[in-house]
Amino acid sequence: MHIQYVKILRRDPWFLFAALLAGLLLVILLAGSWLSPHDPFDISFTPLERPSKEHWLGTNDGGMDIWAELLAGLRNTVSFGLVAGLAGAALAIIAGVVAACRNGLTDHVLMRLGDILLALPSIMVTLLLAALFRPPAWGLACILALLAWPGPAKTIRAQTLALQGSLHVQAARHMGGSPLYILIRHILPELFPLGVIAIISRIRSAVFMEASLAFLGLLDPMRKSLGKMIQHGLGYYYLDIWGNWLLPPLICLCLLLLSLTLMGVSLEKLFDPRMRETNQ
Amino acid sequence: MSIELHNIRVSYEQSGHSLLALDDLHLTLEQGRVTALIGESGCGKTTLGKSIMGLLPARARISGTIRLNGTPLPLGDETAMNRLRWSRVAMVFQNGVSTLNPAYTIARQVMEPLRVHSGLGEHEARRRAAAMLKSLDLAPELHERYPHQLSGGQIQRALLGMAMILDPEYLILDEPTAALDPGARALVMDLMRATRRNGKGVLLISHDLDLAAGADTAAVLYQGQIMEILPGPELLRLPRHPYTKALLRSFPGIDTPRNLMGMRGEPLLRLLPGKEVPNAPAGGGHTGCLFRERCPQAVEACAREAVSMQGNGERRIRCLRGGIVPAIVLEGVSKSYDRIKALHETDLTVYNGEVLCLIGETGSGKSTLAMIAGGSLLPDTGRRLLHGQDVHMLDRKTQNGLRADIGFIYQNPLEAVSHRLNVFQIVAEPIRIQRAALPGPGMEALVVAALRDAGLPCEHEFLHKYPHELNAGAVQRLCIARALVLRPSIIIADEPTSSLDPGVQAKILKMLLELQTEKGLTLLFITHDLGVAGKIADRIAVLHKGRIIELGPAEDIFNRPAHPYTARLLQLARAGTARSREMHTREPKPGLNNPV
Numbered sequence: 001m002h003i004q005y006v007k008i009l010r011r012d013p014w015f016l017f018a019a020l021l022a023g024l025l026l027v028i029l030l031a032g033s034w035l036s037p038h039d040p041f042d043i044s045f046t047p048l049e050r051p052s053k054e055h056w057l058g059t060n061d062g063g064m065d066i067w068a069e070l071l072a073g074l075r076n077t078v079s080f081g082l083v084a085g086l087a088g089a090a091l092a093i094i095a096g097v098v099a100a101c102r103n104g105l106t107d108h109v110l111m112r113l114g115d116i117l118l119a120l121p122s123i124m125v126t127l128l129l130a131a132l133f134r135p136p137a138w139g140l141a142c143i144l145a146l147l148a149w150p151g152p153a154k155t156i157r158a159q160t161l162a163l164q165g166s167l168h169v170q171a172a173r174h175m176g177g178s179p180l181y182i183l184i185r186h187i188l189p190e191l192f193p194l195g196v197i198a199i200i201s202r203i204r205s206a207v208f209m210e211a212s213l214a215f216l217g218l219l220d221p222m223r224k225s226l227g228k229m230i231q232h233g234l235g236y237y238y239l240d241i242w243g244n245w246l247l248p249p250l251i252c253l254c255l256l257l258l259s260l261t262l263m264g265v266s267l268e269k270l271f272d273p274r275m276r277e278t279n280q
Numbered sequence: 281m282s283i284e285l286h287n288i289r290v291s292y293e294q295s296g297h298s299l300l301a302l303d304d305l306h307l308t309l310e311q312g313r314v315t316a317l318i319g320e321s322g323c324g325k326t327t328l329g330k331s332i333m334g335l336l337p338a339r340a341r342i343s344g345t346i347r348l349n350g351t352p353l354p355l356g357d358e359t360a361m362n363r364l365r366w367s368r369v370a371m372v373f374q375n376g377v378s379t380l381n382p383a384y385t386i387a388r389q390v391m392e393p394l395r396v397h398s399g400l401g402e403h404e405a406r407r408r409a410a411a412m413l414k415s416l417d418l419a420p421e422l423h424e425r426y427p428h429q430l431s432g433g434q435i436q437r438a439l440l441g442m443a444m445i446l447d448p449e450y451l452i453l454d455e456p457t458a459a460l461d462p463g464a465r466a467l468v469m470d471l472m473r474a475t476r477r478n479g480k481g482v483l484l485i486s487h488d489l490d491l492a493a494g495a496d497t498a499a500v501l502y503q504g505q506i507m508e509i510l511p512g513p514e515l516l517r518l519p520r521h522p523y524t525k526a527l528l529r530s531f532p533g534i535d536t537p538r539n540l541m542g543m544r545g546e547p548l549l550r551l552l553p554g555k556e557v558p559n560a561p562a563g564g565g566h567t568g569c570l571f572r573e574r575c576p577q578a579v580e581a582c583a584r585e586a587v588s589m590q591g592n593g594e595r596r597i598r599c600l601r602g603g604i605v606p607a608i609v610l611e612g613v614s615k616s617y618d619r620i621k622a623l624h625e626t627d628l629t630v631y632n633g634e635v636l637c638l639i640g641e642t643g644s645g646k647s648t649l650a651m652i653a654g655g656s657l658l659p660d661t662g663r664r665l666l667h668g669q670d671v672h673m674l675d676r677k678t679q680n681g682l683r684a685d686i687g688f689i690y691q692n693p694l695e696a697v698s699h700r701l702n703v704f705q706i707v708a709e710p711i712r713i714q715r716a717a718l719p720g721p722g723m724e725a726l727v728v729a730a731l732r733d734a735g736l737p738c739e740h741e742f743l744h745k746y747p748h749e750l751n752a753g754a755v756q757r758l759c760i761a762r763a764l765v766l767r768p769s770i771i772i773a774d775e776p777t778s779s780l781d782p783g784v785q786a787k788i789l790k791m792l793l794e795l796q797t798e799k800g801l802t803l804l805f806i807t808h809d810l811g812v813a814g815k816i817a818d819r820i821a822v823l824h825k826g827r828i829i830e831l832g833p834a835e836d837i838f839n840r841p842a843h844p845y846t847a848r849l850l851q852l853a854r855a856g857t858a859r860s861r862e863m864h865t866r867e868p869k870p871g872l873n874n875p876v
Binding site: 166167168170171172173174175176177181185186189190 | 492654656680681683684686688690692695696697698700709710711714759
């Protein structure tokens with residue numbers, strides 16, 4: 001069945017579009033320093049210059065190259081999202097699988113903890129923690145991961161429980177397969193789709209959260225970020241900087257979120273038969 | 281008063297070697313009793329009859345003693361033997377027409393013993409012969425016919441008349457019913473009964489098990505050795521030797537639901553190198569049990585140790601393991617799920633090499649019992665013995681290794697395999713899991729062998745296919761290959777064919793039974809389909825509300841159900857068939873689609 005996944009995805013225009021977008025962003029990200037001749041922290045240029053051959057998006061009030069700044073910000077935002085998203089998804093998978101495999105007290109404790117975290121509005125908690133302790137960006141990513149695992153963990157736990165009752169897992173158990181063998185060979189491969197969805201959705205919300213926190217000025221002011229650039233640019237909204245200063249980070253952020261969202265939706269549609277369209 | 285055969289050994293000399301036909305044979309034919317000698321052709325049945333008659337060919341060598349009412353038979357002395365033959369011991373030979381002289385009428389041949397032995401005059405002899413033939417349902421107009429003018433059944437009657445004309449003390453009947461229709465068979469049975477009533481001894485040599493079951497004693501002969509002696513009535517119901525059981529399974533009985541499955545392998549010819557040596561050890565140079573190659577429960581010792589008859593009296597058996605051994609024994613096992621008792625305290629013994637069907641409706645505890653038997657579910661109470669070992673007493677590792685001896689087949693094949701694994705990975709999975717317990721040939725060879733057993737292709741291309749590319753029948757075959765790959769001795773099949781259509785089901789069932797026969801597997805088969813159970817089971821256990829309410833040979837369950845619930849199940853199953861048949865035969869009523 002999983003063989004068909006690739007086939008189905010290749011026919012899904014939304015997924016293709018999202019993947020193309022994500023690939024483009026990734027190329028820009030990886031090629032970052034080659035694409036811009038300038039250092040984003042270099043303040044030696046004339047402030048508020050219009051876009052030119054030298055400065056593709058002009059310069060900001062501090063005389064920094066906006067194009068270089070945009071690349072650096074995009075890189076920071078995405079890496080923040082990746083750290084928080086991967087850590088959150090990893091936590092979710094571990095918590096979900098452990099809760100399902102060791103039912104009883106462990107399950108109970110983990111799931112109630114999850115309920116409490118779900119009940120807390122994570123944006124408020126993050127805002128508070130960021131404002132009070134001013135943690136470095138990676139610290140905040142970890143906090144975000146710690147807050148974000150319960151949702152996917154519950155799905156994964158349910159799926160693991162269902163899998164453990166499935167016939168092929170029972171068969172492996174009858175053959176004498178150890179719990180570890182069954183976990184690695186039978187359960188984790190089946191959880192892969194859910195894991196992918198969890199990772200993408202966590203990355204998406206982490207990217208959004210990073211942009212928001214940076215916009216609110218709760219992150220390290222010296223750190224380049226899309227949110228920070230937007231906030232900075234808004235200070236000069238009365239000048240003619242929309243096209244070269246405000247819109248580029250906004251568009252970048254939108255495209256990033258759009259591609260993640262579309263990929264997530266496509267995958268979810270693919271892995272959940274109830275959401276699958278009838279025509280395929 | 282009896283014929284006692286003591287330590288009889290007969291071999292036929294052939295160029296350069298000799299063929300052992302009878303060996304270590306002890307048998308007593310008592311007067312007033314019918315003793316049946318059964319076995320496959322070539323096992324030495326007729327040789328035994330001819331030994332008693334002293335009619336072995338010249339190239340045969342016989343040792344041991346035969347006593348007729350206490351006195352040894354003068355086997356070497358032809359004149360003395362001639363006096364005994366026909367008058368005291370008579371034999372009806374197989375292949376009737378060839379034993380009659382084509383140049384004489386049958387009346388003449390029947391009266392011949394009278395004239396030779398009793399010296400009666402022609403007229404009297406003819407009168408008695410006519411009376412005898414008439415009592416055997418041969419019409420007078422047939423008496424003056426020549427053998428080639430008679431049918432097989434009529435010739436058989438003439439031969440019987442010839443054997444009985446001198447009223448001998450012992451009658452040896454060699455395959456008396458082989459060429460007969462059922463009516464004539466009844467005649468032979470009546471005749472045997474009458475002979476027994478008259479205090480004569482009958483040795484019935486036959487491969488007809490129904491006939492043999494009517495005897496007082498049955499002796500099962502295999503390769504010249506008696507494997508089991510048991511009371512005739514128990515032959516069909518309680519055989520204890522694996523060979524007897526296999527023989528029963530091969531026989532097309534009318535009441536036995538499962539038959540014609542045969543047994544694996546062919547008997548070995550027991551050739552002795554060189555000439556027969558006097559006082560040679562029993563077994564004729566072959567050590568161990570003669571049946572071991574075909575026996576589903578043979579152990580290493582069966583090939584090494586000499587096996588002698590054990591037990592005394594009515595039941596004797598030649599088996600190192602003391603007859604059919606239990607593969608799985610469950611003692612007082614029970615299981616509850618959340619205070620719902622799925623299985624009450626239950627005892628169950630699954631014997632080696634048998635097909636035991638568990639039948640019952642959904643929720644009757646069939647699967648629970650099977651899972652406990654297979655060791656994949658721990659019972660709340662009770663003990664489980666696997667091949668005589670209490671499994672829970674063993675350490676974890678040994679326990680896990682024992683799982684290799686049990687293969688599981690499941691109801692829904694498509695769910696029983698992970699769709700992320702390909703054919704090779706699926707079949708190789710048990711090997712991967714149990715690899716510590718696996719010496720010998722490589723994984724690939726084992727997988728290919730298992731696939732071949734399950735009737736699947738084993739090309740490289742097929743090994744890399746995924747389950748969704750195969751149909752349900754093929755996936756079930758795949759599951760069977762997976763169950764077989766570690767060469768288990770026990771297979772537990774939980775409704776393996778109920779999700780398949782009848783055509784595929786028939787093929788899979790047939791293959792399972794063939795595998796069961798060929799590999800000597802013990803099969804615990806769970807089904808709700810009585811039709812299926814009837815076609816495959818040796819024994820059937822009926823479960824109802826978590827209890828075994830009836831357990832017995834399949835033919836008993838089907839023909840004489842003891843429990844009302846079983847009777848009801850059978851009735852419903854039969855009524856279901858009748859009803860659906862009725863739907864087709866009934867006249868269509870006038871209606872919208874059938875205007876008058």
